[in-house]
Amino acid sequence: MSDIANFEYFSTEYAQALQALTAIENQASTIVAFGASDDLRTFVDQFIEMASRTKALAEERDEPHFVEWFAELIQKAEALRGEIVRQ
16 A cells, blocks of 8 residues: 555544544443443443554554554543443
8 A cells, every 4th residue: 555545544544533432432421321331331342442453554554653643542442441430
């Protein structure tokens, strides 16, 4: 894949991941209020799995900025998952 194609691919993936995490964060309290903490944990776990796969691919393709940015999203999701467990 060319550098431009890599950038376009990872830019799109990052935008989608950021949007997904934002949606999860915005809906977290509502989901928990409706007693669906297990569902929320599942959503967060699926997000972490997806973001981790994309981060690994960015590592393979030597895209350090995307590796860093996906690592930050994963860290935020893991923190959210930790908050869910405590509730």
